[in-house]
Amino acid sequence: xxxxxxxxxxxxxxxxxxxxxxxxxxxxxxxxxxxxxxxxxxxxxxxxxxxxxxxxxxxxxxxxxxxxxxxxxxxxxxxxxxxxxxxxxxxxxxxxxxxxxxxxxxxxxxxxxxxxxxxxxxxxxxxxxxxxxxxxxxxxxxxxxxxxxxxxxxxxxxxxxxxxxxxxxxxxxxxxxxxxxxxxxxxxxxxxxxxxxxxxxxxxxxxxxxxx
Numbered sequence: 482x483x484x485x486x487x488x489x490x491x492x493x494x495x496x497x498x499x500x501x502x503x504x505x506x507x508x509x510x511x512x513x514x515x516x517x518x519x520x521x522x523x524x525x526x527x528x529x530x531x532x533x534x535x536x537x538x539x540x541x542x543x544x545x546x547x548x549x550x551x552x553x554x555x556x557x558x559x560x561x562x563x564x565x566x567x568x569x570x571x572x573x574x575x576x577x578x579x580x581x582x583x584x585x586x587x588x589x590x591x592x593x594x595x596x597x598x599x600x601x602x603x604x605x606x607x608x609x610x611x612x613x614x615x616x617x618x619x620x621x622x623x624x625x626x627x628x629x630x631x632x633x634x635x636x637x638x639x640x641x642x643x644x645x646x647x648x649x650x651x652x653x654x655x656x657x658x659x660x661x662x663x664x665x666x667x668x669x670x671x672x673x674x675x676x677x678x679x680x681x682x683x684x685x686x687x688x689x690x691x692x693x
Contacts, residue, residue, distance in 0.1 A: 484688075485547050485583055488559040488593070488681055489575070491612060492520040494534075496544050497681055503543040504678055507534055517613050519561070525574045531582055547583055556585035559684055562594050562609040562616040562661070563630070589693070594618040596683040597659040597675045600690050606645050606655075608672060610662030619648040619656070626650070641668060 484499040494507045509530065512523040524530045539548050547554065556579045564571045576588045594607035594616070603623050609616045614633050619626040627648040636644070642655065649656055658672030665674060 482586075483546060483554045485544075485554055485556045485585065486559070486681055486685055487556060487579065488677055488684075489519075489521045489561065490677055493677075494521065494524075495677055495681055496538065496547075497685070498544045498547055499685065500546055501543040504681055505538075505541045505544045507537050519612055525578055531578075534582055554583065554585055556580070556583055556588045557591065557684065557688060558588055559591050559593055559596065559680065561611050562592055562607070562618065563611045563613050564592075591684060593661055593680055594620070596680050596687060597661050598657075599683055600687040602657075605657045605659060606649060606672075607659045607661055608641070608645075608665065608668070610665055617644055617648045619650075635667075638668065638671060641671060645671070 486497040488495040492509045495504050497504045509520050512520045539545050558579055579585055579588045597607050604621050607618045615631045617629045629648050660672040660674045
């Protein structure tokens, strides 16, 4: 069965087929922008965007197979870390959109923080930035240990270290930290910046190792 991997990042949607090593980047153009509202909200129930994306997929040789044959494929969809069970209505919108776009048989969700590093790494902290907030997620033994949602503003390095220490439960040494999102370069002495393409690769590699 062909598999499709997708990641939503504000105005960009990254799309990958398991039949190719390349990732296609679709840009949402002419989207209406509102404060603290991701641009990808413009795609839900938008027939023009769905039509344009189908054309984009058909014209891209790395992913055009996703529009061919009987559409009985799985869609693995990475959502930003501020999309949680509390905002389940967003997940339903993502699910409906993916099925409508690709006529997928099943949509499987993942959160970005779980895939900022390789499958083998079990303990770390991920700092994600979206247009709505900063999210600090502490992972221990590959499970969420603690998660904190805070205001999206510029924090000093000392403030951020204190927040990392808080979600890590006051461990003596700061854990390995990954930075996921825009405008986080000022914290490069605290953590490692992760590109969205790396997250997709880790996502696919992890699912393959789990035989999912």
